[in-house]
Amino acid sequence: MAERESPEREGKAPTWKELVSGDAPLVLPAAHDALSARLIERAGFKAYQVGGFALDGTYYGYPDIDLTHFGEKSTVIRHTIGASNLPVLVDADDGYGDVKNVTRTVRGYEAMGASAIFIEDQQAPKSCGQEGKKKVIPAEKMVGKVKAALAACREPDTFILVRTDARSAVGLEEAIRRGKLYRDAGAHGLYIEGLESARELEQVGKALEGIPLATTMMEGGGKLPWMPPQEIGAYGFSMILYPTTVLFRLTKSIERALVDLLAGQPMPEEDAVNRIAFEDIVGKPAWARIEDEFGK
Numbered sequence: 001m002a003e004r005e006s007p008e009r010e011g012k013a014p015t016w017k018e019l020v021s022g023d024a025p026l027v028l029p030a031a032h033d034a035l036s037a038r039l040i041e042r043a044g045f046k047a048y049q050v051g052g053f054a055l056d057g058t059y060y061g062y063p064d065i066d067l068t069h070f071g072e073k074s075t076v077i078r079h080t081i082g083a084s085n086l087p088v089l090v091d092a093d094d095g096y097g098d099v100k101n102v103t104r105t106v107r108g109y110e111a112m113g114a115s116a117i118f119i120e121d122q123q124a125p126k127s128c129g130q131e132g133k134k135k136v137i138p139a140e141k142m143v144g145k146v147k148a149a150l151a152a153c154r155e156p157d158t159f160i161l162v163r164t165d166a167r168s169a170v171g172l173e174e175a176i177r178r179g180k181l182y183r184d185a186g187a188h189g190l191y192i193e194g195l196e197s198a199r200e201l202e203q204v205g206k207a208l209e210g211i212p213l214a215t216t217m218m219e220g221g222g223k224l225p226w227m228p229p230q231e232i233g234a235y236g237f238s239m240i241l242y243p244t245t246v247l248f249r250l251t252k253s254i255e256r257a258l259v260d261l262l263a264g265q266p267m268p269e270e271d272a273v274n275r276i277a278f279e280d281i282v283g284k285p286a287w288a289r290i291e292d293e294f295g296k
Contacts, residue, residue, distance in 0.1 A: 013087050016116040016159035019047055020189065020212040025233035030243045032058040033076065034083030038281060040246075047087040047115070050077050053128055054247045055091075066125035069096045070105050078112045087115035089161065089239075094126055094137075095119045099148035106152040106160070116159035118191055118214075119149055121166065121178065129193035130222045134169035139178050146185040161214060161239075163191035168223075172200055176207045183211050189239070191215070196223045198235070205236025214239035220248045 019026050026047055031037035032054035040048045052073070053064040059076050060068060070092075081088055090109045095102030102119060109117050120126070121142040123135040136142075142162075149160045162182040166175040172195075179190045189212035192204050201224075205213065215232065217224055217240050232240050253271070260267070273281070 013085060013115070014046075015157040016047075016087055016089070017157065017188070019087060020159075020238040022238075025229050025237055026239045027229050028089060028239060028241045029246050030054040030241070031080050031084075031088075032247060034079045035282070036246060036250075037080045037084040037086070037088075038283075041084045041086045042281065045086065047089065048084070049089040049091065049241055049243075050080055051091045051241065051243045052093055053243045057247065064128040064131075066093070066127065069093070070101075070108065074108055074112070077109065077114075081113045088113070089116040089118065089159075089241075090114040092117050092119045094122055094124060095145055095149070099144055102145045102148045103152040106149045106158075107154065110153060110155055110158050114158070116161055116189075117149070118161035118163050119145060120163035120191075120193070121145075122169075129163075129165055129168070129216060130218045134165045134194075136164070136166050136169045136178075139181050142178070143181055143185045146182050146187055150186050159188045160186075161189040161191050161212075162187040163193055163214075165193050167192065167194035167196075167200075172203065176204060179204070179208050183208065188212065189214060191239075191241075194223055197225070198227065198231070201232060201235040201237065209236055212238045214241060216241050216243065218243055219245050 027045065028047060028049040029040050029045060030051040031040055031048050037048060055073060055076055056062040056064050056068055060072070062068065077090060092105050092109060095105050106117055121136045123137050146160070146162050153160065164175050164178045164182065166178050175192055179192060182190060190208055191214040193216055195201055195204065195215050201215065213236055215224070215237055216222060217226070217232070219226065219242065229240055257267070
């Protein structure tokens with residue numbers, strides 16, 4: 001497990017398999033850094049994700065178009081995981097190459113403390129699953145990647161979630177076919193990206209019943225119209241990824257703050273935390289207790 005970058009005491013977190021076995025779907029906001037991961041935990045979520053869309057946009061100022069890989073992302077992800085005790089799902093994109101790269105990527109993220117890792121079947125250069133037409137690699141090559149990811153795991157509770165972008169690349173029927181192939185290859189869960197309606201959710205849920213299912217709810221421009229988590233869960237989905245909900249609201253807040261500052265306006269108290277609240281969020285009281293107990 002990753003070394004936690006906080007002095008706060010941690011209990012034993014549930015495994016990902018335990019989380020997805022509950023009655024309600026797992027709602028997964030995206031953390032893009034250590035602070036957002038800590039805020040997600042304080043808000044009361046059971047788990048979260050680290051997704052490429054938010055990480056690339058905030059840390060590098062890049063769009064999600066395959067410009068960053070394991071080397072660039074791993075440092076950010078290590079610090080993000082270290083800031084929270086919650087179980088985390090890490091986006092490993094396409095594994096960054098062949099089965100050797102998949103093996104290295106899975107072992108690397110697992111060593112950082114990832115509870116779950118997902119890999120996808122897009123053909124490089126990949127892009128955000130909610131945008132444009134996709135190309136996918138041959139299904140048999142992806143089956144090899146799935147098996148390599150499973151074999152790479154050194155922790156028995158690491159959850160390998162396998163994503164297909166075939167809905168956007170070819171069609172729903174191919175996405176379901178691939179889902180069955182990846183399930184038979186041993187995937188712990190299936191992530192069906194690019195679904196566009198409640199009807200498609202229902203079709204996938206029925207066709208792939210019996211294995212944990214994930215899909216995306218991208219607010220602010222995604223393919224699937226908004227619906228409550230309970231409704232998505234009723235179609236058989238146990239994980240719902242929200243890659244933009246925090247990111248897009250954060251971006252708007254930063255823009256507003258900068259407009260006010262440029263205009264010489266004070267910070268509205270109702271729209272901001274104060275210093276005391278922020279220091280509590282980042283754990284200053286816990287560090288102070290250590291200093292008081294051992295530093296004098």
